[in-house]
Amino acid sequence: MGDHLFEFLLRQGDNTLILSHRISEWCGHAPIIEEDIALANIALDLLGQTQMWLGLAAEVEGAGRSADDLAMLRDAWDFRNAILVERPNGDFGQTMMRQFLFDAYHVELLNRLANSTDERIAAIAAKSLKEVEYHFERSATTVIALGDGSEESHARMQAALDDQWTFAGELFETDAGDHALNDAGIAPLPSELRAGFNTRAIAVLGDATLNIPETTFAHSGGRSGKRHSEHLGHLLTQMQWLQRAYPGATW
Amino acid sequence: MYAQMVKSENTDSGPELDAFQARIDAGEKIEPKDWMPAGYRKTLIRQISQHAHSEIVGQLPEGNWITRAPTLERKAILLAKVQDEAGHGLYLYCAAETLGVSRDELTEMLLDGRMKYSSIFNYPTLTWADIGAIGWLVDGAAIMNQVPLQRTSYGPYARAMVRICKEESFHQRQGYDIMMKMAQGSEAQKRMAQDALNRYWYPSLMMFGPSDKESVHSAQSMSWRIKINSNDELRQKFVDQTVPQAEYLGLTVPDENLRLDPETGHYKFSEPDWTEFFEVLNGNGPCNKERLEARNKAWDDGQWVRDGMMAHARKKAARAASAKVVAE
Numbered sequence: 001m002g003d004h005l006f007e008f009l010l011r012q013g014d015n016t017l018i019l020s021h022r023i024s025e026w027c028g029h030a031p032i033i034e035e036d037i038a039l040a041n042i043a044l045d046l047l048g049q050t051q052m053w054l055g056l057a058a059e060v061e062g063a064g065r066s067a068d069d070l071a072m073l074r075d076a077w078d079f080r081n082a083i084l085v086e087r088p089n090g091d092f093g094q095t096m097m098r099q100f101l102f103d104a105y106h107v108e109l110l111n112r113l114a115n116s117t118d119e120r121i122a123a124i125a126a127k128s129l130k131e132v133e134y135h136f137e138r139s140a141t142t143v144i145a146l147g148d149g150s151e152e153s154h155a156r157m158q159a160a161l162d163d164q165w166t167f168a169g170e171l172f173e174t175d176a177g178d179h180a181l182n183d184a185g186i187a188p189l190p191s192e193l194r195a196g197f198n199t200r201a202i203a204v205l206g207d208a209t210l211n212i213p214e215t216t217f218a219h220s221g222g223r224s225g226k227r228h229s230e231h232l233g234h235l236l237t238q239m240q241w242l243q244r245a246y247p248g249a250t251w
Numbered sequence: 252m253y254a255q256m257v258k259s260e261n262t263d264s265g266p267e268l269d270a271f272q273a274r275i276d277a278g279e280k281i282e283p284k285d286w287m288p289a290g291y292r293k294t295l296i297r298q299i300s301q302h303a304h305s306e307i308v309g310q311l312p313e314g315n316w317i318t319r320a321p322t323l324e325r326k327a328i329l330l331a332k333v334q335d336e337a338g339h340g341l342y343l344y345c346a347a348e349t350l351g352v353s354r355d356e357l358t359e360m361l362l363d364g365r366m367k368y369s370s371i372f373n374y375p376t377l378t379w380a381d382i383g384a385i386g387w388l389v390d391g392a393a394i395m396n397q398v399p400l401q402r403t404s405y406g407p408y409a410r411a412m413v414r415i416c417k418e419e420s421f422h423q424r425q426g427y428d429i430m431m432k433m434a435q436g437s438e439a440q441k442r443m444a445q446d447a448l449n450r451y452w453y454p455s456l457m458m459f460g461p462s463d464k465e466s467v468h469s470a471q472s473m474s475w476r477i478k479i480n481s482n483d484e485l486r487q488k489f490v491d492q493t494v495p496q497a498e499y500l501g502l503t504v505p506d507e508n509l510r511l512d513p514e515t516g517h518y519k520f521s522e523p524d525w526t527e528f529f530e531v532l533n534g535n536g537p538c539n540k541e542r543l544e545a546r547n548k549a550w551d552d553g554q555w556v557r558d559g560m561m562a563h564a565r566k567k568a569a570r571a572a573s574a575k576v577v578a579e
Contacts, residue, residue, distance in 0.1 A: 017323075021318060024317045024318060024326075024330055025317075025318055027310060027314035027330070027333055027334075028307075028310035028311045028314040028333070028337075028545065028549070029314075029545065029548070029549045029552075030549065030553065031549065031550075031552065031553020031554075031556040031557055032553060032556075032557060033307065033337050033340055033341045033344075034341070035553075035556075036310070036334075037334055037337045037338055037341070040330055040331075040334035040337065041334065043330055044327060044330050044331060044334070047323060047326060047327050047330065048327065050323060051323050051324070051327075054323075067323060068322045068323055068324075072321075072322070091552065092552070092553065092556050093556070144563075145559065145560050145563040145564075146556065146559045146560065146563070148563050149560060149561075149563040149566075150555070150558050150559045150561075150562040152555045152558070153555055153558065153559025153560075153562065154559075156555065156559075238318050238319055239318060239319070241319050242319060242320075242321040242379055243321060243322075246437065246439055246440070248437075249436055249437050249440055250432060250436060251321035251322055251325055251429075251432055251433075251436075
């Protein structure tokens with residue numbers, strides 16, 4: 001169970017860490033100041049959640065590693081985030097579509113985790129949920145506004161959805177570890193979250209006048225760590241630079 | 252304070268102006284709907300928007316290190332700081348808007364080079380220690396100027412400054428904390444910290460603007476209480492405060508002439524290279540081109556987003572209006 005739990009916590013912490021990192025790349029470059037502030041805010045929330053998830057992961061592992069060690073000193077194949085969150089930002093529409101798909105999943109997940117039999121997980125989830133409900137509301141409103149906006153914004157949002165949709169499926173991938181945690185009442189099966197996600201996606205994307213792609217194909221390889229995209233390695237070279245270049249230094 | 256060389260002019264005269272000056276001399280606040288001389292309005296717009304632009308452009312050198320911050324905590328602190336700066340920009344633009352100019356107009360003047368931002372943000376952030384140096388020195392210099400501006404004569408500006416000052420002092424502390432960690436760290440970290448101080452010392456001194464002897468606009472701005480202290484006064488105060496901090500860190504201020512004058516209790520120090528300062532103001536700083544390009548790109552790339560949101564707002568309003576007609 002310990003291994004499954006560690007893996008589960010890495011998946012949570014890596015999703016929030018990598019997505020936070022991507023969003024933080026927008027800092028100073030957003031379309032309007034209000035968006036700059038909002039994006040930084042979401043990146044900060046996700047980073048705070050990362051500290052809690054990876055902090056607990058380090059504790060569960062019991063190998064003397066810290067949350068920072070896990071973030072800064074693992075190589076790509078040891079990361080357990082879904083490929084969706086490591087994808088490059090693209091334009092603002094792609095960033096917001098990625099955010100919306102992740103938020104819709106994230107709200108469903110945290111709602112369930114808030115009732116986890118593991119009190120530490122329940123506490124992190126309850127705290128995160130308050131932030132993530134707001135993230136969902138904001139990304140949904142933005143997707144609707146831009147989808148149902150000008151001709152150009154509509155076309156860009158449809159392209160973003162077509163581009164991202166096949167990366168959302170991985171979030172619901174379920175393996176033996178998930179079953180073990182589910183049996184112990186610690187976490188829901190990711191596959192069980194799909195229905196709630198679909199309801200949210202259909203409602204919001206409908207209001208946004210966007211068409212959900214018909215394909216059922218889903219990319220995978222991130223949450224299992226078996227095959228990330230090429231993008232993750234580049235992200236890590238930046239994120240981990242100082243820790244790698246000056247081993248053992250404190251900052 | 253991120254406003255340098257703000258042009259100040261007075262073209263009004265007569266009893267209204269005398270009454271206005273009397274209010275300022277009595278320490279009253281001028282509010283947006285009050286009568287004010289055209290020159291006062293113009294000068295304030297220039298000064299407040301130069302400050303706002305500086306906050307916005309200032310996101311870039313620090314944002315440059317968000318994705319490379321060494322720990323999760325440092326990254327969170329830096330993100331929060333840069334977010335604060337965007338917030339400062341936002342409410343300073345709002346303060347400027349009370350004077351009858353729109354944020355979009357001001358933005359366009361920044362982007363096409365008609366309006367300036369502080370010279371300091373045209374210097375590059377090359378190592379993590381630069382993030383410490385910016386917090387310690389640049390925010391430290393900014394606070395020197397902003398604290399008195401909480402008492403400036405224009406109400407919305409003074410109130411914006413109260414909020415900004417609270418956040419800036421936290422920014423300065425985090426910068427000093429970064430420097431402290433590095434100064435007490437490995438040899439490489441100490442070198443990095445010293446190098447950052449070497450590169451940021453004189454540009455920080457330049458932030459206060461040229462000497463009062465050269466500053467032609469100071470007198471008018473001071474009588475309007477748009478400017479409270481002289482450039483030299485503030486620069487001296489900054490040096491007096493900062494040198495002992497550098498000593499505490501075990502770092503050397505890159506000035507051979509630096510010494511404490513026992514008679515005055517103030518430090519004597521070398522002037523920055525004012526030729527360099529004017530070159531930077533004229534567009535020849537190390538990063539002028541990149542900074543303006545980055546802001547222009549953000550604005551241009553964001554056009555479809557702003558247009559799309561406006562189009563959606565219009566559609567929503569039209570739908571609400573037709574729903575109302577149907578209901579009636």
